[in-house]
Amino acid sequence: MLDESAPIFSQVAEQLADQIADGGLAEGERVPSSNELAAYYRINPATAAKGINVLTDEGVLEKRRGIGMFVAAGARQRLLDERRKRFTERYIEPMVAEAGRLGIDAEALVELVRAYGHTQGGVTV
Amino acid sequence: MTPAISVAGLTRRYRGQLALDDVTFDIEGASITGLLGRNGAGKTTLLRIIAAQEFASAGRVRVLGASPVQSDAIAGRVVLIREDQTFPELRVCQVLRVASLFYPNWSAELAEALLADFDLPPNRRVRKLSRGMRSAVGMVIGLAARAEVTLFDEPYAGLDPVARQIFYDRLLADYAVHPRTVLISTHLIDEIAGLLERMVVIDRGAIVLDAAADDLRGSVTSVRGPALAVQEFAAGRHTCGRRQLASQESVVVIGALAALDLARARALRLSLEPLSLQQVVIHAAGRPETDVRDRTSA
Incomplete structure (x- = not known):
């Protein structure tokens, strides 16, 4: 679930953000407490709390006194916007770089993406 | 307190x-x-x-x-x-x-x-x-x-x-x-x-x-790839555990890598692998090779 590539707190924040962006955690829904996250990931509760704090600072989560942490209104859209902004850097850049090494030109690359999109029945380019 | x-x-x-x-x-x-x-x-x-x-x-x-x-x-x-x-x-x-x-x-x-x-x-x-x-x-x-x-x-x-x-x-x-x-x-x-x-x-x-x-997580990375590229990437960084096999080289880089470093590694076609905390401790307590060499030459 977690790896060594980055601090655990940021991985916890990222996985919660992913769940919110994918709709697994709906806006207004209660998110797991730091102790629940700690038990689930088998990590220190302070580390889990730090992960929650990242999302609170970003306005993705909001605290309701005495009840817990909840997904803030508009959080999902904000996370999706952010992901779109990072799409080029995260996916296009490494793909184009590798295509360049393999001698796949732009036309062929677009064709590959289009063909793959069809097999998945999802994206049509 | x-x-x-x-x-x-x-x-x-x-x-x-x-x-x-x-x-x-x-x-x-x-x-x-x-x-x-x-x-x-x-x-x-x-x-x-x-x-x-x-x-x-x-x-x-x-x-x-x-x-x-x-x-x-x-x-x-x-x-x-x-x-x-x-x-x-x-x-x-x-x-x-x-x-x-x-x-x-x-x-x-x-x-x-x-x-x-x-x-x-x-x-x-x-x-x-x-x-x-x-x-x-x-x-x-x-x-x-x-x-x-x-x-x-x-x-x-x-x-x-x-x-x-x-x-x-x-x-x-x-x-x-x-x-x-x-x-x-x-x-x-x-x-x-x-x-x-x-x-x-x-x-x-x-x-x-x-x-x-x-x-410490993500702060120590094993960098592997063509020897020349590895040397270019490692220049000026704190490194240890250099190993070489034919034209390939691997080295452990100490210190977190910024987004810019990651992009640079990608451009140089290097593969990066973060070390586990266990490996980090081995590097801390394992008496780095340079240290050993210093002592034997002294």
């Missing part, structure tokens, strides 16, 4: 041999800290001094604000569970009853639950238990004592991975409800890494690394 454990300039000599050499660190309130290092590095000596089972040759030690050797105030508020802990010649349930009298925060309920978790027969004599079961009795005491300062010194002798996982899970669950200062010495770093907030590594009696565990 008074630190739970405060150690300053702590030195311990055995007949001219330095077991601890000017060790200084504080542990504030509730936390789980790993005390790591090679055999003979001084971990047990340090834990025994904190638990008032051994004297310092020099330096200052305060546990819950008091000197451990002079104060009755901390008796029962500190528990140390050692590897191959010895117990009185009693049945398991009697050993637990004795412990319950000594630790004011003792939870009989937790002790009973843990007995069941570890499949310990309450009426068996401790002497007749297997090594692993004796270790489990130590874990039951260490956790059920709920001592403000809880010290475990490689508490796993003979325990299988399943029992160790039970220990980690129960420690985490009880710590969440009853936070306390936990200090664990262990060699099984990858198993426990997620539980640790902080890692203190000692080598030859001295602290060589003291850092928040999360700060």
